[in-house]
Amino acid sequence: MSEHSKDPETLLLADFLPYRLSVLSNRISRSIADGYEERFQLTLPEWRVMAVLGEQPDLSAGQVADRTAMDKVAVSRAVSKLLDAGRIERHFANEDKRRSVLALSEDGHKIYRDVTPIALEYEAKLLEEFSDDEKRLLDGLLVKLNASQLETSDG
Amino acid sequence: MSEHSKDPETLLLADFLPYRLSVLSNRISRSIADGYEERFQLTLPEWRVMAVLGEQPDLSAGQVADRTAMDKVAVSRAVSKLLDAGRIERHFANEDKRRSVLALSEDGHKIYRDVTPIALEYEAKLLEEFSDDEKRLLDGLLVKLNASQLETSDG
DNA sequence: TGCAATTAGTTACGAATGAAACTAATATAG
């Protein structure tokens, strides 16, 4: 990236990878959320929790946080709204009564089945002009960026 | 993406492009911001405004909003904090007294010169394992995704 | 055992955010 600006004094926002990713990602997330938020009265963090529980039920709040890269407070809030709305069910583990065990309710499953295709169709449209090769390439580059990010941030 | 899940019923978050971009991008932005926020008492939106003014001075608030993909309220707030801190200067255009003309102050320039290398070094680290080919590829794929996003959202 | 440290999750509170209403200046239509 920034091949145009090797000079460490010059920052061209339009070439700056973190900036580009941020703008792109925010626009995409917003577009998808527009497809379900109003219609299902469902915020993005709530949908993330539902998506992960639809994929794998009986996770704890902490596990949900790990998988969605949300922080535990955000998960706690989303969970409590989803419980109020009757979209998930919660019980607590016998062997550790702090640990919650979360799963979609029947109602939650219904919404999950409705929203999932909206999300996937959006992704499909986004990638509709991409060849299989390009998709694989993109996948690989994102995996690599992700690994690089993890190294770069902490150790 | 989601090559694993062509089935429109099944959403694998870990394969879902919008989700992956969001997690990656948020982590990257956070890491960079950690490098300057506390040290320079500078929030991310404030830095974005400074970055664009450092690159091209004498923009109006609206032009800053367009170039940073921030909304005008966010720009207004960032501008007013930057004015308070003496990091930018504002006057108003003679031919249209509503339109602001913004530029970094001397102090702002100093900060700009300090923060820019932090941002660029982070980007460089992120891409340090990428060959030139891979960088070009990534650049092209992001350009394409961006175009696709624009089409997909509105018309 | 029993007390300190850790862990799961929630609550409280201040800061950040976004939508909508507002103000002031300019452009446009009659």
Place this chain on the structure above:
DNA sequence: CTATATTAGTTTCATTCGTAACTAATTGCA
């Protein structure tokens, strides 16, 4: 001209968000 519509930017208000403090349950170690 003058009234209406539009545009630039700000303010307000309600919501969202993140950090830190808190509660409750569990673990570890003396």
